[in-house]
Amino acid sequence: MVGSPVLFVAIPLLAAFIIPLTGMIWKNSVRIIPGLVLAFMFALSISLMGYVSEHGTIVEVIAGWKPPIGINLVFSPFTGFLTMLMTFLGFMVWLYSYKFKRNVDFEPSMKYFILLMLLVTGSVGIVLTGDIFNMFVFIEIVSISGYGLTSFYTRRDSAEAAFKFLFMGAIASTFLLIAIMIIYSQLGTLNIADIAEKMPLMDNKLKVLSLVFFILAIGVEAEIFPLNGWAPDVYTQAPGPIGAAFAGIVVKAAIYASVRLVYTMYDFGGAFDLFIIIGLITFIVAETTALRQDRLKRMLAYSSIGQMGLVMIAFGIGTKEGVYAALFLMFNHAIIKSLLFFSGSYLVFNKKNKYIKHVNGMGKYLPITSVLFTIGSFAIIGLPPFSGFWSKLAVLTAAADSKMVILIAVILIISILEAVYYLRVVNRIYFFDKKEKTETQKPSINALIAMICLGIIVLVIGFYPDLISGYLDRAATDLMDKGNYIKEVLTINK
């Protein structure tokens, strides 16, 4: 073992304290250190994944208090996979935004990178933690850094968006805390594995109540349908790369949390149906809404929500194939949507309102960015040979194996809408004439590298999906095996 999962939390938090101090000495360190931290986290996750695939799940006990009493971090194939994905994206977002808006060199930009780092840390924490109270803490970390990032531009609109986010986040936190209280009062434990083991003892009514509160609370972060009103505003008002961070990192963590609840903690069969219903409604509403958007980032935001709905559907199928598909979707969505946010930000760079019509004719002026956006669009529509196809195929196959014919039909019909609104943008990029006044901004070299990295991943996974299907498969097996999780956490001897 090269490192310990605890470093995922410890190092960034430590760095967050140190950076303001170093920033006084060397101004650029504010930019660079978060990047190094994120790179370290990514490297750590890779090395740990290597270890995990050979030796099995790592359960890290903090301060020597063994579970169920102490705090523990679980680095299983499932959580490890998500950690790897998130840290990678975090690093990519950092790389992309390293010189993003270099003219915005006023004070908040210092905090941007710290907040970004904390956002990633919190998300990783949600995924890795083994008890629900820590989960609450990490969700708060994510939310607070999220509020900060949303209001980064200190404009009226961004403040409003941040306030909406804060408002919803506050509701979520309240209910989350109540849910945790109910569980603790009934079972006397906060450890997920322990709760899962003891769950049958709990009163059914309270069980339902707590689950409902959990879903309400986590649903806000997971952007499920009626709770996602904040999301489009936040995606639109936050800086472009933060949209990618939200879509690729935060939402993934929230989905993880809800999945952990349903798959591990609770033993309800009906919860899976709930997932499908919520996911389907989210999917339909978000995609239809996205069709009617006139702003690029809003469109991407709704599309992102829709994809999350699809992920929930896939989780709701409840079979191993479903989980596999969901994970694949999460992976693809994280990569592709980040690519779209990255390249899309440059396509509408200098425009305040970021209307879709501002991308007109950009194909000539920003060729690489445009091609990458096109690849991203094709991939997210699910056209072969791009990566999105394989995940869509996996979802559909999983649904078909569970005999959900209507579901397949609905997913496919809605996917057509997705194709329509993405292609409308692509057509505008290449076949419309540029407005005279629109100024173009060439992407900086670091942003270009980040985008090309993502683009290459999209293509490579598209041509050779087996690169990650092994990880996905192990992760899916891990999630499905609830007993093993409990056993591993509770019988840790160290």
Place this chain on the structure above:
Amino acid sequence: MDYGIYQDKLTRIVTDIARSHSLWILAYGTGCGAIEVPATMTSRYDAERLGVRGAATPRQADVLMITGYLTVKTLKRVIRVYEQMQDPKYVIGFGSCAVNGGMYWDSYNTIKQLDLYLPVDVYISGCMPRPEAVLEGFAKLQEQIRAGEARGATKYKDNLDYYRGNQKKIIKNWDFPDYNW
């Protein structure tokens, strides 16, 4: 012995007979005389029994009938039509206007003598000539054809300069293409 002459002669006799019995007329209804043509063609006089029948276009027609006075403007068209007809072709001047200008003899824009401009094979006089006279004219033309005398087209070709001279004298805006044969 050279049979060619006889052969040619025989052919010519046969073709002339055929031509005389199959006169497709292009009735260029320039004036009031046009009214007599339907009468000639229809039930009462029935020129079709002589093999006379209407042709739709100059390309198909054998006989150009000028039925009445010719204004200068019309003359241009008539010449054009005549030149578009294929050999052998015949012209019938119809009514006194075509013969000598008739009642328009001192008009400022009609021609007075058709055969200055086109080689006329048969004139039918009268104002208007009755259908009987028209039939008589056809019979005369048939006779001429059979006798090998209806050589208007050849005459026109041979004396093209003469005809062109006359035509150009009276038609001011001359924009004809070359003559086709």
Place this chain on the structure above:
Amino acid sequence: MNIIILILILFFLGAIITAFSGKISALVQDILFLIVLVVPAVLFFTGVDMNTESIITFSQAQLTFGMTPLSYYFSLIVMGLAVLAGFYTVGQMNGKKRKGYYYLNYILSIGAMFGILMSKDFISFFIFWEIMTWASYLIVIYNGKNVQKIGIKYFVMSAIGAYAMLMAIVLIHSITGSFLITDLISEYTGMTQGMQLLIPALLLIGFGVKAALMPLHIWAPDAYSNAPMSYTAIFSGALSKMGIYGMVIVFLSLLSKVPEGALIRDIVAWLAAITAAISTLWAIKQDDAKRLLAYSSIGQLGYIIIGVAIGTPMSIIAGLFLAFMHGVFKSALFMVVGAVEKQTGTTDLTEVTGLIRKMPWTFLAALISIIALAGIPPLGGFVGKWMLYESLILSDHFMLVILVFFSSTAAFLYCYKILFGFFLGQEEKEWAHVKEAPAIMIVPMVILSISSIVLGTYPQLILKPINAAMMSFGLPDTYGNLWKESILFNKWGNQIALAPIMYGIMLVFVIVTIFLFFRNRSRTRYVTTKDISTSGEIIKEHENLTFSRGFFQPFLRAVEPVMKRQIDKYMLSFAKGVEDLFEFTRRIYNGNGQTYAIYAMIFLIILLMFGKNLLG
């Protein structure tokens, strides 16, 4: 390395290299483009046989490539047309913008078509199908005209088809546990009745879109006419045949196995017949040659689908033969239109006139292809039409045969229109500068026209591969039964001997031509088309008397009741209605934080109300 994989890799790498080689020089790009098209074709004809098979394994799916007799037959169309149209493309795209983009998508779509034909499993089939779709989509919007309307329409219809197919594929996988086409075929009869109908129906929707079957055809006229003509030759000639290819598999190996299949087959045949009739009428109405041919293509595809759908050995032969012939003559015609467009700059039949003396070779190609299209003996189109009629009559589809006869007779109207519009009529000063298209464009057209003639006399050249393909589906040997060398039979024992008829016609034609043509030609003088009988009026240079507007107005007046209703309009208004509905869902997000809080509360209440159901 397996040769099929090699060819595919050649196509895909070659496409990318060709696209970027434009930076070096245009000539290098052209040459590379041709190499990328010709080399795989040569490899295919020399190296691929029925035994080559290769498997690529992924965790999710196993991609199996191999050739069947049927795919060999369709590969003939694809590869042949790809090379011929490739040469033509080089001529036509000379000096155009975005050549790299065009070449890339051209080669990609050819490669994808080849991939489709070589796929033995549904996943690779679907992958290549989608590559073909978006590559062709990118070419359809190449001109940049009406992209949002035409392009999106094409893509949406394609997506409907592709997703229907995808649904069928995942259903098949859930039932058989395999993506192999052969597994579907072997397990089909054991499925439940619902699945037995659902799967072919979904697949047929998928294939029907590409084959422009009504009511899925609405993309076709716009897409065909909007793409550059050198690609439309492929589009109509080869790409649409992919739909036919799929349909053949569905009809022959699935629907013919179950009694309920007859219903679907009849429905499809009727739809195809109505498609043929209506689109023929619409073709007559068009004034733009591209759109005219586009509608004509839809109609012709209708015949092919009828043949395939009826499902008797004879009708299948007819359908497949027509598929080949359609590829030959329609590609030639699109090339002709492209040549005219390149030389004159327009394809409006009411504007261009009298090109026959300026572009004689183009005219010759157009003439022969039109005769083949009209199905007039002794050219190739007739062979297919004859077999189609006979098979329809013999299989008791009497009303269908009338409908087909109607549309094929009405096809004469637009056939004449396109020949007259471009090549005949008065020669205008406006087009006096027009020269014959370059040889690289003429040669493919002429080769295609010659093949129309050859196939009309010796249809056995392609009847043999058709026969092999049909026998691979378990149909009886048709040699000596329905055809024998150049003699066609029907079940009743009637026959038609093509070669003697061809020779007879040739003989008479030569005699009459010598008598009329050469004799008259030497003795007559050419006069311009201005020298016509017009009641003595002399036509001036600038006066255009060509009759080209409202060409078939009286006929269209007669058929007006039929043409009033357009599926296109219904579909567009449906789409608009749907978008308006989405406008409503958009308002759910009204931007008010309080509303969102209320949503959250409502959500909570709903969850609590249905909390019991959570227990499952």
Place this chain on the structure above:
Amino acid sequence: MEGILMSILGAIATFLLAFVVGMTYGGIRRKVIARVQNRYGPPIYQNFIDAFKLFSKTTAVHHGAMHLLGPAFLMVSAVVALMIIPVLRDNIWFTNLNFKGDLIFLIYIMTFGPLGMALGAGQTGNPNSAIGVTRGLSQMVGFEIPWVMALVALMIKYNTTSVVDLMNVQNEVGQWLIFQNPFAFVAAILASLGMFRYAPFNIVGAPTELASGPASENGGKFLFTMMSAGSVFAFVKLTLLVDVFFGGASNLIELVIKTFLLYMIPVMYGVVNPRYRTEQAVTYFWGWPLLFGFLAIIYSVYF
């Protein structure tokens, strides 16, 4: 060798027969029309004179290759159709290519000529020609439908698509298909009205309106070829109708009588009718003739 000579002679004989009969019928038609109009009318042989005259006329100009080829197409189509039609029953002289083709082939080869002619007419550049052609083609779409329906009805009844086979089932008068399937005959004869392009369906070449339409630029030998092809075509159509509905003919006299009687139907229909506009003509054929076609098919299938 002898066989080839025989067949060539047979072909020539057939052609001559068709030419003479067709021309004579044309003359008779003119005579009949004249008599109906209370005229004396031209002699019956008038058409021969006209043809000979046209042939002997100079043809000085042409408008291009298609213009020269147009009449040739027409002639080829007429001759090939003639070769396919069984003129007489079991007669070695007129067999020609009878067994090599069938009804569908015939239907198509008969459209080949008019289309070729249409091209020739198109190249002349005369707007009247093109207008005439469009009218003719439109009208063709009209009459082909009932015509094909009638033939299909017979084909399915007798399980053959060959004219020869259809002739062979009508050995006695009672077996004539006109009695076996009268609906088919009505549909076919109504369609043939359009096929002959006599009034009221003569809008194609309406002389006063279109200056004879497609033929307007053709004089002399062109017109001669068209005229003779038209005569041969008329003979072909009549013989086909006789073969299909009247059991063919076993000798020339029978053939002449039958064809003449049949020929009188379109002629008589024509002399008492004015001219239809194109859309009227088209809708005419899609009215009663279509109904009879349906009846014929239903009759064939169910009775």
